[in-house]
Amino acid sequence: xxxxxxxxxxxxxxxxxxxxxxxxxxxxxxxxxxxxxxxxxxxxxxxxxxxxxxxxxxxxxxxxxxxxxxxxxxxxxxxxxxxxxxxxxxxxxxxxxxxxxxxxxxxxxxxxxxxxxxxxxxxxxxxxxxxxxxxxxxxxxxxxxxxxxxxxxxxxxxxxxxxxxxxxxxxxxxxxxxxxxxxxxxxxxxxxxxxxxxxxxxxxxxxxxxxxxxxxxxxxxxxxxxxxxxxxxxxxxxxxxxxxxxxxxxxxxxxxxxxxxxxxxxxxxxxxxxxxxxxxxxxxxxxxxxxxxxxxxxxxxxxxxxxxxxxxxxxxxxxxxxxxxxxxxxxxxxxxxxxxxxxxxxxxxxxxxxxxxxxxxxxxxxxxxxxxxxxxxxxxxxxxxxxxxxxxx
Amino acid sequence: xxxxxxxxxxxxxxxxxxxxxxxxxxxxxxxxxxxxxxxxxxxxxxxxxxxxxxxxxxxxxxxxxxxxxxxxxxxxxxxxxxxxxxxxxxxxxxxxxxxxxxxxxxxxxxxxxxxxxxxxxxxxxxxxxxxxxxxxxxxxxxxxxxxxxxxxxxxxxxxxxxxxxxxxxxxxxxxxxxxxxxxxxxxxxxxxxxxxxxxxxxxxxxxxxxxxxxxxxxxxxxxxxxxxxxxxxxxxxxxxxxxxxxxxxxxxxxxxxxxxxxxxxxxxxxxxxxxxxxxxxxxxxxxxxxxxxxxxxxxxxxxxxxxxxxxxxxxxxxxxxxxxxxxxxxxxxxxxxxxxxxxxxxxxxxxxxxxxxxxxxxxxxxxxxxxxxxxxxxxxxxx
Numbered sequence: 001x002x003x004x005x006x007x008x009x010x011x012x013x014x015x016x017x018x019x020x021x022x023x024x025x026x027x028x029x030x031x032x033x034x035x036x037x038x039x040x041x042x043x044x045x046x047x048x049x050x051x052x053x054x055x056x057x058x059x060x061x062x063x064x065x066x067x068x069x070x071x072x073x074x075x076x077x078x079x080x081x082x083x084x085x086x087x088x089x090x091x092x093x094x095x096x097x098x099x100x101x102x103x104x105x106x107x108x109x110x111x112x113x114x115x116x117x118x119x120x121x122x123x124x125x126x127x128x129x130x131x132x133x134x135x136x137x138x139x140x141x142x143x144x145x146x147x148x149x150x151x152x153x154x155x156x157x158x159x160x161x162x163x164x165x166x167x168x169x170x171x172x173x174x175x176x177x178x179x180x181x182x183x184x185x186x187x188x189x190x191x192x193x194x195x196x197x198x199x200x201x202x203x204x205x206x207x208x209x210x211x212x213x214x215x216x217x218x219x220x221x222x223x224x225x226x227x228x229x230x231x232x233x234x235x236x237x238x239x240x241x242x243x244x245x246x247x248x249x250x251x252x253x254x255x256x257x258x259x260x261x262x263x264x265x266x267x268x269x270x271x272x273x274x275x276x277x278x279x280x281x282x283x284x285x286x287x288x289x290x291x292x293x294x295x296x297x298x299x300x301x302x303x304x305x306x307x308x309x310x311x312x313x314x315x316x317x318x319x320x321x322x323x324x325x326x327x328x329x330x331x332x333x334x335x336x337x338x339x340x341x342x343x344x345x346x347x348x349x350x351x352x353x354x355x356x357x358x359x360x361x362x363x364x365x366x367x368x369x370x371x372x373x374x375x376x377x378x379x380x381x382x383x384x385x386x387x388x389x390x391x392x393x
Numbered sequence: 394x395x396x397x398x399x400x401x402x403x404x405x406x407x408x409x410x411x412x413x414x415x416x417x418x419x420x421x422x423x424x425x426x427x428x429x430x431x432x433x434x435x436x437x438x439x440x441x442x443x444x445x446x447x448x449x450x451x452x453x454x455x456x457x458x459x460x461x462x463x464x465x466x467x468x469x470x471x472x473x474x475x476x477x478x479x480x481x482x483x484x485x486x487x488x489x490x491x492x493x494x495x496x497x498x499x500x501x502x503x504x505x506x507x508x509x510x511x512x513x514x515x516x517x518x519x520x521x522x523x524x525x526x527x528x529x530x531x532x533x534x535x536x537x538x539x540x541x542x543x544x545x546x547x548x549x550x551x552x553x554x555x556x557x558x559x560x561x562x563x564x565x566x567x568x569x570x571x572x573x574x575x576x577x578x579x580x581x582x583x584x585x586x587x588x589x590x591x592x593x594x595x596x597x598x599x600x601x602x603x604x605x606x607x608x609x610x611x612x613x614x615x616x617x618x619x620x621x622x623x624x625x626x627x628x629x630x631x632x633x634x635x636x637x638x639x640x641x642x643x644x645x646x647x648x649x650x651x652x653x654x655x656x657x658x659x660x661x662x663x664x665x666x667x668x669x670x671x672x673x674x675x676x677x678x679x680x681x682x683x684x685x686x687x688x689x690x691x692x693x694x695x696x697x698x699x700x701x702x703x704x705x706x707x708x709x710x711x712x713x714x715x716x717x718x719x720x721x722x723x724x725x726x727x728x729x730x731x732x733x734x735x736x737x738x739x740x741x742x743x744x745x746x747x748x749x750x751x752x753x754x755x756x757x758x759x760x761x762x763x764x765x766x767x768x769x770x771x772x773x774x775x776x
Contacts, residue, residue, distance in 0.1 A: 271776045286776065287768075289776070290770050293715075293771070294763075294766070301712075302685065305396035305689040306689075322682045377675070384677055388677055389658075391668050
């Protein structure tokens, strides 16, 4: 047996012994997800027990180095762990923008002091982060953002507004793009880190068409952002005025992540499940479902190929844009079909039978898939320029 | 297994790409034979070169003098065939017939495979009855007669049937309608009495025949595999052929797309390269995505098919249909966008883009179109 197979055996045994039965059920609600943070509360004992064992083993962030709270797993080992967790349907013990976004940025651009402090806090679920990127006037054209930090010597005084900050009202800290030089569009942005309890920070949830409010408007009025949090621990990532490099890296990472997720629930075949749920299917709908399943199953193979190529360094660097474009468009189509198959039952907005309007709210939520993290139109721009090398307009 | 080519496969791809671009080009082969109204629709000289390259016997076992490779490797050659629209008997002889013969007796293999490997023989496969592909229903009958069989019925869309030295025929030896069992595959030599061809040229300049069997007498040794037990072999033949056609379709799609993207970078209107217009950029980028995905599922299905005897045959069946359907969608999009984006010259015979559209149409119908395979995906999935 090779090392990887030994690791798989061990992992199976460990999961069997440590993952509570309740944590092997599919995530149904947002409160099934544990986000961590100063004000976090566990939904039940099983969620806490599962989080605790994973934190102690470094499995909240398995591939991060041990000294930063991870388990130091190699890429193939991390894949084995993902596979084995997937096999028993184990939920992620901790979800957070710290794990998905800030962590990778710090691993790439952070100082040793920043890694020691912030990565460990993230891995242990102590601090919940949110992301301050978009502004009311800067969506797809993110680099036009205006939130400004005036240099006050040992700190910046930040004024401005962010929008679409996910869960900002629950977050402890923010990683935020702030303009620090008004004369240089690309080289005038700093990637700052600061506490949401600082004076002058306020949030206002945005009510969406789904009836939920996962996003906020976030306002900064004379917020004092320290340039340093102690030795070797600056209050910004990378260099001052070079935050766009970090942001670009993270946008790429985000698209990769969204496309990685696209390989899961978003793209599985749905015809069989719909047949089980609704019984009779109209013939033309059946045909549409079959066409969807063709596209979804083919995209799953693409996801596998994409991951294999990424790992071996063969993939085109702009390929995540294609994955994001196709994956999100598919997910929207999927929910259109779910709505059609469910008929009037799926129109119910808060009935018990629909768990509070889950089908319709989820359907509406998916419309954001092709807007957030780069719109489909921006993805197509990137593909045509960077992959097809079409001339600039 | 990673979903990209390993070193040997990458080398095969390079070799096939170079060979097909040089020897199998549109000018040298497709246009050459078409403009001479060739009755075969392909050149036998090129087929001999295929043999020298080792392509003809790519799916033939090493014990039978072949390369003993898999459907992924055959697909690599087919993708290049698709890119160059190279007319050849590769798909019918080296994929479909070779897969059928591989399940036959040593005697049968010895009779036919050496000729295939050497490029001296060409084989065809007769499955369809009627204008649409429905291999579940086979009406052509082979009744027991003495030590052998008497074959009666009609087959359609037998690609290169009139050029073939032997035709693999799927016939019913027991049962009726769409019974699973009772199917037998026969190797019918071209000079069999009471067999008549109605050869037709297709839209893509390839040749096919409608074949009538009016009591064709066959010896018992013409049977491939077991009498009444041909359904499994037929399914293998269909899977290999479908994934082969999908791989060729990827080549057609990729060739048409590349040609079109190049054109967007050359053609000027309104004082600009037309590739600067976002309306066209977005369509090209969408097309790129579809073609990439079609390639991915084709490799995936090929790998599953090559591993089918290790189990997973239902998943392989499912993915083969996903691949044939997905490639059908992507390739159809590629040729339609290709002609449209070329504008008026896309409608001229002088430009090659129209040839891609024609080849795609024929490949779509071959062994089941998008609708057939999407339906099969639903059926296998249980809805």
